[in-house]
Amino acid sequence: MLLVVALGGNALLERGESPDAGVQRQHVRSAARALAPLAAEHMLVLCHGNGPQIGMLAVESENDPALAHPFPLDTLGAQTQGMIGYWLAQEMANAGLAGPVVTIVTQTEVDAGDPAFGSPAKFVGQGYPEPEARRLAREHGWAVARDGRVWRRVVASPAPLRIVELPSIRQLVAGGTTVICGGGGGVPVLARDGGGFEGAQAVVDKDLTAALLAVELGADRLVVLTDVDAVRRDFGTSRERPLATAGVDELRAMRFPAGSMAPKVDACIRFVTATGRPASIGALRDASAVLAGMAGTTVTASAELISTG
Secondary structure (H helix, E strand, O other): OEEEEEEOHHHOOOOOOOOOHHHHHHHHHHHHHHHHHHHHHOEEEEEEOOHHHHHHHHHHHHOOOOOOOOOOHHHHHHHHHHHHHHHHHHHHHHOOOOOOEEEOOOEEEOOOOOHHHHOOOEEEEEEEOHHHHHHHHHHHOOEEEEEOOEEEEEEOOOOOOEEOOHHHHHHHHHOOOEEEOOHHHOEEEEEOOOOOEEEOOOOOOHHHHHHHHHHHHOOOEEEEEEOOOOOEEOOOOOOOEEEEEEEHHHHHOOOOOOOOHHHHHHHHHHHHHHHOOOEEEEEHHHHHHHHOOOOOEEEEOOOOOEEOO
């Protein structure tokens, strides 16, 4: 099977952890050990998140007195793709994957007229107490919003329209290469009137980019791996239950947190609706079981909601 796997950025750096390279490398090592068996048995295209990492680099750039102008978000997105992609490729080989692994710094075309540019909503970087977040917003011109118990920077997150490097990705997959691409959703770019592209100040949601890739590549399955075990019905209430199986119509009728589960569910709905093939959401540690339908939530075109607990 051809699998497109979306790996959450928080699975590589948990909330509240120090963003030291050693900490992140250890998480990447664990992720590679979970993913290597999938890559050994199937064709694998891997998209990773970068929210914590791009936020960290943005803060460093904003506070660097040697810089007359901070690095823009598109450039920071490319930096994080290279960093995390290098780690993942190396650690998957170290985990025993015998075949070739290639990381592609990927550009994702977005629309300059996308309303997301006027309504920043994508969380990046670490969390702050509200007073500190508002101070940073004043100093750096950020938009900030509440994310659970903390406040974080939010940036524009336009919808992905096209993967610029798709032909190269398709060729690599056909040749049996495990491809790491679309990191952080890909570097957001705008098409120029006279041809070519230019960077956009935004962050594309990696789950939606993974869904687009999965559709365009004709993938057999979209697998969204994160730090939670399953989609949950009645989330945040005393009736909360994990779902083993869910149909797209049932999921559309439910509400999910905008900064976390909502884009994952949306990505699965888009893939299943476009292809009729199943998608899965679950914990990274359970990757093989999620694919087999023994853990996580399997999303299908039509299914009864089944609680696993």
